[in-house]
Every structure is written in C-alpha cells, then in structure tokens.
Amino acid sequence: MDSDLRQRLAAYLEFQRELGVERLRITPSSLAALAPASAATAAPAPALAAAPRRPQTSAASSMPPFHPAPASDPVPSSLRTPAYSPSGSFASAAAPPAAPPADPAAELVHIRADLGDCTRCKLHRLGRRQIVFGAGNPGAELVFVGEGPGADEDLQGLPFVGRAGQLLTDMIQKGMGLDRAAVYICNVVKCRPPQNRTPESDECAACSPFLRRQLLAIRPKLIIALGACAAQNLLAFKGSLASVRGRLHPLELDGWNTQLLITYHPAYLLRDPSQKREAWKDLQIAMRFLGLPRA
Numbered sequence: 001m002d003s004d005l006r007q008r009l010a011a012y013l014e015f016q017r018e019l020g021v022e023r024l025r026i027t028p029s030s031l032a033a034l035a036p037a038s039a040a041t042a043a044p045a046p047a048l049a050a051a052p053r054r055p056q057t058s059a060a061s062s063m064p065p066f067h068p069a070p071a072s073d074p075v076p077s078s079l080r081t082p083a084y085s086p087s088g089s090f091a092s093a094a095a096p097p098a099a100p101p102a103d104p105a106a107e108l109v110h111i112r113a114d115l116g117d118c119t120r121c122k123l124h125r126l127g128r129r130q131i132v133f134g135a136g137n138p139g140a141e142l143v144f145v146g147e148g149p150g151a152d153e154d155l156q157g158l159p160f161v162g163r164a165g166q167l168l169t170d171m172i173q174k175g176m177g178l179d180r181a182a183v184y185i186c187n188v189v190k191c192r193p194p195q196n197r198t199p200e201s202d203e204c205a206a207c208s209p210f211l212r213r214q215l216l217a218i219r220p221k222l223i224i225a226l227g228a229c230a231a232q233n234l235l236a237f238k239g240s241l242a243s244v245r246g247r248l249h250p251l252e253l254d255g256w257n258t259q260l261l262i263t264y265h266p267a268y269l270l271r272d273p274s275q276k277r278e279a280w281k282d283l284q285i286a287m288r289f290l291g292l293p294r295a
C-alpha cells in the first residue's frame with residue numbers, strides 16, 4: 001500500500017473512530033474508494049469518471065472534479081419528502097423560472113458587488129469586521145449553508161474556518177472523500193452576530209435574498225443545511241431539527257428544483273459529539289444521492 005493511500009486510510013479510520021464506530025470492514029472496494037481522484041479517474045469505471053456539470057469558468061476549472069450521480073435513484077422514497085416550496089423569508093416572489101447563469105463564477109462576483117458594504121440589517125453596526133460572503137467552487141454540485149460567521153470567520157473573511165469549520169472540513173474530506181475546494185460553503189447571514197448568537201428573523205430576511213441568488217448562480221444538485229437556522233430559512237418548517245433531518249426535501253427556488261438535506265451544525269456536534277453518528281447517517285444519504293464512491 002503506498003504512503004498516500006495509507007494516510008487516507010488512517011484519516012478515514014480516525015474519522016470513523018470519532019464517530020464512535022468500533023468495528024469497520026475494509027474491503028478492496030472500500031480501499032479503491034479511498035484512492036486519490038487521479039487514480040479513481042484512471043480506473044476502468046466510466047460511471048464515476050469526472051465530468052464537468054456545466055462549461056467550466058476559469059475560476060471553476062482549477063477546482064477538483066466532482067463525481068456525477070448515477071442514473072438510477074440510489075435514495076429510497078422513504079428518505080424523500082413530497083415536493084415543497086419555501087414560504088418563509090426565503091420564499092420565491094413568484095418570478096418566472098430564470099435561466100441558469102452562463103458563468104456562475106462571474107455571477108457570484110456580481111452578487112458580491114451588489115451586496116457591497118452592506119448596511120441592510122443591524123448586524124452591520126454590531127461589531128462585524130467584514131462581510132463573509134462564501135467560498136468554494138462556483139460549479140459545485142454540493143453547497144453547505146450554515147447560519148452565520150463566527151469570530152474566526154469574521155477575522156479571516158471566510159466561512160467555517162474555526163473549530164466548527166475544521167470539523168466540517170473533516171466531514172467533507174475524511175468522511176465524504178471530497179476535497180473541500182470541490183464544494184461551496186456559505187451562510188444565511190454574511191455578518192457575524194454579536195456573541196455568536198443565532199441570527200434574528202429580520203437579519204435573515206434582509207440577507208437571505210443574497211443566499212438565494214448564490215444558490216441560483218451555483219445551482220447545486222444538493223444543498224446541505226447545517227443547523228436549525230439554515231434549515232428554517234430554506235424550508236420554513238415547524239418542529240424540531242430531528243423531525244426534518246435524515247431525508248431529502250425537494251426544494252424549488254424561482255422555478256429551479258433541487259434537493260435539500262438537513263443535518264446538525266458542526267458547532268453543535270462539538271458540544272454534543274454523541275450526535276456525530278446521526279450526522280454521519282445524513283452525510284451517507286448525501287453521498288448516495290450524489291453517487292460518491294464511499295457511499
């Protein structure tokens with residue numbers, strides 16, 4: 001076994017150990033799934049060969065490839081909910097379906113320019129250092145949405161870079177086998193709430209149109225909402241987070257249809273590591289839906 005594969009296997013086993021998994025069966029196929037992307041694309045498995053989902057822009061072309069979902073539906077109907085349109089602050093304004101942008105990277109730059117030095121809600125005067133817009137692959141098939149920046153994010157101007165961000169990186173890289181740069185990560189609100197409190201409804205209402213525009217620019221196959229705030233702004237449900245996680249929710253935004261999966265926020269998992277196994281079950285649903293080799 002070469003040293004790179006040994007390192008990947010060690011990271012994967014460490015991640016599983018953190019989840020509380022005590023026994024794990026390692027098969028030749030699970031080892032193959034741990035192989036680097038270059039090896040995977042060289043393997044005789046055309047269904048998993050990397051192919052861009054849309055013409056790649058200069059910003060997106062350097063991003064790691066994503067594996068296309070298989071033709072057959074790998075997620076059983078019991079893990080899906082009926083079609084749903086959001087009705088909260090994120091609701092569509094009954095606009096006709098907009099055409100996908102020809103250049104998602106350029107569209108994101110345009111949205112960021114529209115946001116400007118934003119003062120649309122009170123978070124702009126409650127101690128933010130800078131706006132944390134989002135980061136990652138403009139052509140991503142998977143987007144993670146959190147609630148808002150924390151202290152580290154506010155300092156660096158990037159989403160999920162503190163302890164919770166490290167856990168999210170582990171979930172993406174060690175768990176799902178993806179490079180973090182292959183996905184896109186953003187938040188409902190782009191400015192840090194004071195003392196890391198949950199964003200308030202007026203703040204979410206002011207900022208979520210920009211999240212909607214980000215999602216419509218990227219048009220991922222799957223959105224993963226991290227925690228109750230992101231889930232409620234995307235799905236506008238009543239009840240506990242536990243009642244809506246663990247299955248796919250069809251989501252329609254301005255005539256564009258995608259899927260939403262809800263799981264725990266990494267900061268919550270740091271406070272209650274016993275829930276990591278549940279989060280891992282959610283990620284496995286995402287991996288099956290996206291046709292990732294480790295699913």
Ligand code: SF4
Pocket residue numbers: 115118119120121122123124131189190191203206207
């Ligand atoms: S949270 Fe959003 S709406 Fe509020 S000031 Fe920041 S960028 Fe503007």
